[in-house]
Amino acid sequence: MSFQPVKFYQTGTFTVGNRLLPPEERSVQSDSKRFNSINSGHRACQGCGEALGARYAIDAAMEAADGRIIAANATGCLEVFSTPYPETSWQIPWIHSLFGNTAAVATGIAAALKVKGKTGTRVVAQGGDGGTTDIGFGCLSGMFERNDDVLYICYDNGGYMNTGVQRSSATPAAARTSTTPAVGAEPGNVFGQGKFLPAIAMAHDIPYVATATVADLRDLEAKVTRAMEIRGARYIHILVPCPLGWGTASHDTIRMARLAKETGIFPVFEAEHGEIKSVLAIRRPLPVEDYLRPQKRYAHLFGKQPRIDVIAHLQAQADRNIRKYGLQARKGGH
Amino acid sequence: MDKPFAITLDPGSSLANHTGSWRTFRPEYLDRLPPCNATCPAGENIQGWLFHAESGDYEAAWRSLTENNPLPAIMGRVCYHPCEGACNRQHVDSSVGINSIERFLGDEAIKRNWQFMKPATQSGKKVLVVGAGPSGLAAAYHLARLGHAVEIQEAGPYAGGMMRFGIPKYRLPREVIEAEVQRIVNLGVTLKLDAKVSSIEESMQAGKFDAAFLAVGAHIGKRAYIPAGTAAKMVDAISVLRSMEGEDKPMLGRRVVVYGGGNTAIDVARTVKRMGAEPIIVYRRTRDKAPAHDFEIEEALQEGVMVKWLSTIKQAEEGEITIEKMALDDKGFPQPTGEFETLAADSVVLALGQDVDLGLLEGVPGLEVKNGTVQVGPNMMTGHPGIFAGGDMVPSERTVTVAVGHGKKAARHIDAWLKGTTYAPPPKHELAGIEKLNTWYYSEAPHVVRPMLDILRRQSSFDEVVQGLDESNALFEARRCLSCGNCFECDNCYGVCPDNAVIKLGPGKRFKFNFDYCKGCGVCVAECPCGAIKMVAEEN
Numbered sequence: 001m002s003f004q005p006v007k008f009y010q011t012g013t014f015t016v017g018n019r020l021l022p023p024e025e026r027s028v029q030s031d032s033k034r035f036n037s038i039n040s041g042h043r044a045c046q047g048c049g050e051a052l053g054a055r056y057a058i059d060a061a062m063e064a065a066d067g068r069i070i071a072a073n074a075t076g077c078l079e080v081f082s083t084p085y086p087e088t089s090w091q092i093p094w095i096h097s098l099f100g101n102t103a104a105v106a107t108g109i110a111a112a113l114k115v116k117g118k119t120g121t122r123v124v125a126q127g128g129d130g131g132t133t134d135i136g137f138g139c140l141s142g143m144f145e146r147n148d149d150v151l152y153i154c155y156d157n158g159g160y161m162n163t164g165v166q167r168s169s170a171t172p173a174a175a176r177t178s179t180t181p182a183v184g185a186e187p188g189n190v191f192g193q194g195k196f197l198p199a200i201a202m203a204h205d206i207p208y209v210a211t212a213t214v215a216d217l218r219d220l221e222a223k224v225t226r227a228m229e230i231r232g233a234r235y236i237h238i239l240v241p242c243p244l245g246w247g248t249a250s251h252d253t254i255r256m257a258r259l260a261k262e263t264g265i266f267p268v269f270e271a272e273h274g275e276i277k278s279v280l281a282i283r284r285p286l287p288v289e290d291y292l293r294p295q296k297r298y299a300h301l302f303g304k305q306p307r308i309d310v311i312a313h314l315q316a317q318a319d320r321n322i323r324k325y326g327l328q329a330r331k332g333g334h
Numbered sequence: 335m336d337k338p339f340a341i342t343l344d345p346g347s348s349l350a351n352h353t354g355s356w357r358t359f360r361p362e363y364l365d366r367l368p369p370c371n372a373t374c375p376a377g378e379n380i381q382g383w384l385f386h387a388e389s390g391d392y393e394a395a396w397r398s399l400t401e402n403n404p405l406p407a408i409m410g411r412v413c414y415h416p417c418e419g420a421c422n423r424q425h426v427d428s429s430v431g432i433n434s435i436e437r438f439l440g441d442e443a444i445k446r447n448w449q450f451m452k453p454a455t456q457s458g459k460k461v462l463v464v465g466a467g468p469s470g471l472a473a474a475y476h477l478a479r480l481g482h483a484v485e486i487q488e489a490g491p492y493a494g495g496m497m498r499f500g501i502p503k504y505r506l507p508r509e510v511i512e513a514e515v516q517r518i519v520n521l522g523v524t525l526k527l528d529a530k531v532s533s534i535e536e537s538m539q540a541g542k543f544d545a546a547f548l549a550v551g552a553h554i555g556k557r558a559y560i561p562a563g564t565a566a567k568m569v570d571a572i573s574v575l576r577s578m579e580g581e582d583k584p585m586l587g588r589r590v591v592v593y594g595g596g597n598t599a600i601d602v603a604r605t606v607k608r609m610g611a612e613p614i615i616v617y618r619r620t621r622d623k624a625p626a627h628d629f630e631i632e633e634a635l636q637e638g639v640m641v642k643w644l645s646t647i648k649q650a651e652e653g654e655i656t657i658e659k660m661a662l663d664d665k666g667f668p669q670p671t672g673e674f675e676t677l678a679a680d681s682v683v684l685a686l687g688q689d690v691d692l693g694l695l696e697g698v699p700g701l702e703v704k705n706g707t708v709q710v711g712p713n714m715m716t717g718h719p720g721i722f723a724g725g726d727m728v729p730s731e732r733t734v735t736v737a738v739g740h741g742k743k744a745a746r747h748i749d750a751w752l753k754g755t756t757y758a759p760p761p762k763h764e765l766a767g768i769e770k771l772n773t774w775y776y777s778e779a780p781h782v783v784r785p786m787l788d789i790l791r792r793q794s795s796f797d798e799v800v801q802g803l804d805e806s807n808a809l810f811e812a813r814r815c816l817s818c819g820n821c822f823e824c825d826n827c828y829g830v831c832p833d834n835a836v837i838k839l840g841p842g843k844r845f846k847f848n849f850d851y852c853k854g855c856g857v858c859v860a861e862c863p864c865g866a867i868k869m870v871a872e873e874n
């Protein structure tokens with residue numbers, strides 16, 4: 001008979017927890033005494049991927065830093081839904097900065113801690129894709145370039161969701177936003193614009209850059225944990241589906257993140273000092289159409305006359321990611 | 335209180351904001367019925383016992399299994415496992431090897447001498463069980479556990495029924511039957527062997543029994559009219575198999591023709607092959623139309639059993655038979671072609687099915703017999719109050735597992751009847767079909783194949799053909815279960831809620847929702863791997 005590994009745990013590490021795993025191998029989120037860094041009662045939409053991604057990431061950072069974290073937070077949904085004065089959902093020291101200067105504020109906190117000799121307390125900066133890739137980019141690039149001891153986490157929902165779904169430089173091509181309406185010959189966000197910030201972060205040769213999604217909790221936790229082992233500038237870019245801005249069902253948030261990864265639309269990888277160290281391979285390959293179809297922001301591609309050309313263009317982008325990052329499905333999953 | 339410049343309010347927690355009021359739908363935990371459980375003729379809670387096996391607690395698994403079926407080591411060998419045909423995992427890769435794990439648990443129980451718990455109290459009622467086949471044994475077991483005094487009266491010299499006198503040793507070693515029967519006897523059941531019941535009414539009166547369960551099986555080999563010379567040797571399959579259990583082995587010669595296409599034909603052919611003869615099966619239809627299971631035909635062919643498909647026996651003489659070629663018509667029925675052939679044959683074994691011997695029921699009022707089987711109601715009671723029946727003697731599929739299921743069902747109704755009440759089975763949960771599952775979360779895991787005895791020994795000895803799994807393989811296979819429709823505490827709902835509105839209650843206690851904060855987004859429902867949560871509309 002062929003060899004069978006005995007160490008097989010029904011769901012392995014795909015699920016949040018697993019009663020068959022030894023406790024030390026379980027996820028932070030499966031712990032009944034997890035931090036809940038961002039607490040119940042926040043005002044995020046039903047099924048908000050950003051609220052979920054923030055709890056996943058900050059809880060993991062808290063675990064790695066023995067509960068000693070200070071966070072700076074850019075304006076955006078995450079800040080607005082968590083802290084309508086005088087209420088706060090944060091159970092960590094947390095400071096609200098402006099829309100564009102979070103990286104600089106975090107740098108300042110890190111500098112102050114250094115002066116005070118409190119380097120055991122770690123600094124996290126967080127913001128949306130707008131606050132990170134657009135208005136906050138200068139401050140962020142400076143933080144990278146100086147290698148300041150900050151972990152910057154970007155929650156990418158592909159637009160300025162808090163102010164009514166405007167386009168950002170992280171909005172994907174063809175997506176409809178309130179500033180890129182689905183009209184004309186090239187409806188939605190135009191092709192050939194925008195940027196992929198993880199690649200730019202890598203170009204700064206900082207110690208650690210990673211991408212993640214809310215669909216792969218164990219991967220996300222491992223990346224935050226790895227980032228916390230390192231001193232200097234670190235950047236994690238998390239894809240967080242937004243039911244409101246994407247036009248998806250509130251229960252589909254994790255499914256959408258999973259589809260983004262499985263179709264190759266969103267490459268999940270980690271890099272150290274500008275070099276890719278690992279990628280999360282595709283497990284069950286799917287065409288991009290499966291990812292696009294459930295989203296109303298792409299509804300114009302599936303009208304009476306389906307925009308096969310546009311879908312093919314998006315498929316080509318996914319195929320390019322798969323080639324470029326080596327995301328091909330491997331035998332036996334990951 | 336003194337506040338800093340421009341601050342007018344104390345900081346507060348967002349816990350004050352009960353976002354549960356946004357909800358229009360609410361998630362609810364539920365147990366759904368796994369397709370394996372829904373299909374098991376013995377009504378086993380397969381998902382339930384696999385749950386224990388997954389964590390390596392084999393005794394708990396065995397105890398859970400034997401709540402419904404006292405014969406797991408036998409089942410794990412001879413059950414045709416319809417559960418695996420229904421298993422949801424076939425839509426992922428291939429079905430869970432439920433039957434092989436059941437066998438592992440049954441063998442483990444024998445090895446470790448696990449015994450059944452005796453009932454706390456006795457009812458004072460006496461029940462007669464006629465026949466120690468699987469149906470009678472199962473009924474006796476369940477009745478004894480319900481506190482009744484049970485006596486089995488069995489005509490034969492051993493317990494087991496067709497499992498002993500039909501199913502050959504190389505599929506079911508006799509020690510296995512002995513061990514599982516003994517455990518039922520240890521529970522307090524009286525087993526009388528060589529005790530044929532010739533009149534059920536007399537036997538009930540003589541022993542002052544309050545009720546009876548009949549499970550006499552179907553043992554009379556069916557005959558077919560075949561013109562035969564006086565010297566032609568013709569015997570029926572059941573008597574051949576039965577004689578294998580005694581001192582005098584059947585004398586069939588070298589060239590043995592087996593007539594029929596069912597499991598019995600296959601078993602006889604494989605048996606005579608092991609005795610050094612050259613069996614050839616003659617069957618009037620094609621392989622895919624044969625009632626025998628395909629895996630059994632395959633195993634027989636591997637061992638060198640020959641088959642003449644599309645053939646009927648026209649004539650039998652000493653040393654040879656004449657067969658006629660058949661052809662299937664458009665309806666799939668075999669029709670004669672007028673093409674004949676002779677075959678050398680020292681004997682012909684007829685394997686054409688069995689009839690029930692209803693002798694013990696003569697003169698019992700109220701009883702209804704149709705097509706040679708005893709009619710029973712939904713509660714397994716015959717037309718005569720207090721006399722119940724099950725297994726091969728009542729109309730149904732004839733398998734060990736159905737027989738065991740009848741025994742259990744009858745025991746529950748007998749228990750109620752003795753108390754002057756009626757038994758109402760609990761309502762069934764809704765089915766956990768594959769569409770209710772999110773299979774993304776299950777690890778890739780190929781099915782563990784059971785090892786087989788080498789072909790030489792399969793042709794020459796009665797050693798068991800299909801081997802069991804070892805502990806690590808059984809554990810692996812158990813963990814392939816998807817736990818359809820029943821929470822297996824994977825923490826997904828607890829983890830994926832964007833509002834921390836799921837409360838983890840601790841090992842074995844599952845989860846509950848905190849409806850103060852649950853916004854009703856439904857992410858937990860979508861991401862529950864096994865389909866143990868559903869959304870329901872809020873009332874207002």
Ligand SMILES: Cc1cc2nc3c(=O)[nH]c(=O)nc-3n(C[C@H](O)[C@H](O)[C@H](O)COP(=O)(O)OP(=O)(O)OC[C@H]3O[C@@H](n4cnc5c(N)ncnc54)[C@H](O)[C@@H]3O)c2cc1C
Nearest residue numbers: 465467468469489495496500531550551725726732733734
């Ligand atoms: C060759 C063969 C192979 C088979 N293989 C399989 C298999 O692999 N898997 C499967 O699921 N099923 C198999 N079956 C079918 C299965 O064996 C039967 O369906 C099952 O045993 C029926 O159980 P039962 O309890 O109703 O009757 P039986 O098993 O037939 O038991 C009836 C018992 O009652 C006793 N009895 C009869 N009359 C009296 C009387 N008047 N007084 C006292 N005792 C009496 C008999 O001696 C016998 O012990 C096979 C059948 C045959 C013939």
Ligand SMILES: Cc1ncc(C[n+]2csc(CCOP(=O)(O)OP(=O)(O)O)c2C)c(N)n1
Nearest residue numbers: 075076077099128129130131159160161162
């Ligand atoms: C300087 C400045 N310009 C504009 C705004 C208004 N504003 C608040 S949040 C926001 C968009 C936030 O988008 P993003 O950073 O992607 O976060 P999201 O809400 O999508 O999570 C904007 C434009 C502001 N607060 N400050």
Ligand code: SF4
Nearest residue numbers: 044045048077161242
């Ligand atoms: S708009 Fe999108 S990102 Fe903002 S709270 Fe709602 S779901 Fe979350």
Ligand code: SF4
Nearest residue numbers: 370421422815816818
């Ligand atoms: S996966 Fe498990 S619970 Fe589901 S049908 Fe198969 S054995 Fe039963």
Ligand SMILES: [Mg+2]
Nearest residue numbers: 128129157159
């Ligand atoms: Mg955004």
